[in-house]
Amino acid sequence: MSNFEIPKTHRAVIVQADTTVKTEERLIPTVGENEILVKVSAIAINPTDWKHARRNTSPGTILGCDFAGVVVQVGPNLRVPVKVGNKVAASLRGGVDKERGGFAEYVKVYADLAWIIPEGTYTFEEAATIGIPLYTSVIALYGPNGLELPQPGDVNPPAAGTWLFVYGGSSSVGQYAIQLAKLSGYKVITTASKRNHKLVKSFGADLAFDYNDPDVVKNIKEATNGSIRLVYDTISEDYTYPLILGSITEEKSAKISVLHKPDPETVEKRQDIRWLETFIYTAYGPTVNTKNNEEERAVLSKFLWEKLPGLVRGGLKPNVIKEFDGGLDNVGVALDYLAQGKASGEKIVYTL
Numbered sequence: 001m002s003n004f005e006i007p008k009t010h011r012a013v014i015v016q017a018d019t020t021v022k023t024e025e026r027l028i029p030t031v032g033e034n035e036i037l038v039k040v041s042a043i044a045i046n047p048t049d050w051k052h053a054r055r056n057t058s059p060g061t062i063l064g065c066d067f068a069g070v071v072v073q074v075g076p077n078l079r080v081p082v083k084v085g086n087k088v089a090a091s092l093r094g095g096v097d098k099e100r101g102g103f104a105e106y107v108k109v110y111a112d113l114a115w116i117i118p119e120g121t122y123t124f125e126e127a128a129t130i131g132i133p134l135y136t137s138v139i140a141l142y143g144p145n146g147l148e149l150p151q152p153g154d155v156n157p158p159a160a161g162t163w164l165f166v167y168g169g170s171s172s173v174g175q176y177a178i179q180l181a182k183l184s185g186y187k188v189i190t191t192a193s194k195r196n197h198k199l200v201k202s203f204g205a206d207l208a209f210d211y212n213d214p215d216v217v218k219n220i221k222e223a224t225n226g227s228i229r230l231v232y233d234t235i236s237e238d239y240t241y242p243l244i245l246g247s248i249t250e251e252k253s254a255k256i257s258v259l260h261k262p263d264p265e266t267v268e269k270r271q272d273i274r275w276l277e278t279f280i281y282t283a284y285g286p287t288v289n290t291k292n293n294e295e296e297r298a299v300l301s302k303f304l305w306e307k308l309p310g311l312v313r314g315g316l317k318p319n320v321i322k323e324f325d326g327g328l329d330n331v332g333v334a335l336d337y338l339a340q341g342k343a344s345g346e347k348i349v350y351t352l
């Protein structure tokens, strides 16, 4: 326990019945087994936040997944060596629980799903961007229900010149996916709007194509000799699958990691393909309304504690940040911005 003076109440962003959000006063959450309490310094906004407020509306819950700050209290039986005073970032499923949510002055989270920010590397704002986008990419690329690729630094890297197609490289998820794929030893081909090609190349993409170009499928196939067998679709909408299916190998060996399973008609077209679906919250430990997958959680936690600090020290780049003003009281502005599809190659963050 800490000597730090923890107040009895704090402010948190609460989902309202009319699907808006409002900052309200709440009791400070009580930490249990393997939990830590973090005094939050910065939060980052994801599309899932507006979807939880507007579509899966659960009134009275605390919204928000991704945050960074300082540990002020630790519970018993921690799975990892985290201490009061450590600077950490973490992610959880927001918008489902009245006590646990990321857009708040104080957040409780499972210790093994936080990570310690190495001194002299990321700011709190940069560290907050790691949450959903990087965690999802870890599970989609390396998890037991994902592509199960070699991880950065593994003894058995892929054969030289193996392509990995990251669909949607300029998205927050895509920016980390490109970097992890390169660190794992793949050649990366990606799609993004033309204006973001320089950006995706700065993250390491070898080739970038504009998904709005009518010749995109032909161009990708030519550039790769129709040899793509591994795909990670970071957008995963009905309109993304035809482009992917047209661009990849015709042999029966392709694996596509998706964030939403395509409709049965799409799956029917190529029954030989292995569609591997990631729903990141299943890796987040016991959570309201969410199936818990301890195997995925173990893969994620091991990555956060054994690989991520080294990668951050070694130059892993955070998402490109766009900072909005107004802290917790103004989160609704970012939710609108994302819901209207305005985010392009950028991550909205708030400093508290």
Ligand SMILES: NC(=O)c1ccc[n+]([C@@H]2O[C@H](COP(=O)([O-])OP(=O)(O)OC[C@H]3O[C@@H](n4cnc5c(N)ncnc54)[C@H](OP(=O)(O)O)[C@@H]3O)[C@@H](O)[C@H]2O)c1
Residues within 6 Å of the ligand: 046, 047, 048, 132, 133, 136, 167, 168, 169, 170, 171, 172, 173, 174, 191, 192, 193, 194, 196, 211, 234, 235, 239, 240, 258, 259, 260, 278, 279, 280, 281, 338, 343, 344, 345, 346
């Ligand atoms: N299942 C899960 O566990 C899970 C986890 C994380 C995220 N997701 C979902 O994955 C999606 C991406 O999340 P995010 O945080 O990365 O979003 P984001 O950063 O807000 O995405 C914005 C980006 O999407 C790109 N984009 C939009 N339409 C596109 C298209 N048709 N083809 C290619 N790129 C397109 C834009 O690229 P340009 O500006 O270059 O055009 C833009 O840079 C969201 O729908 C999110 O809810 C699901």
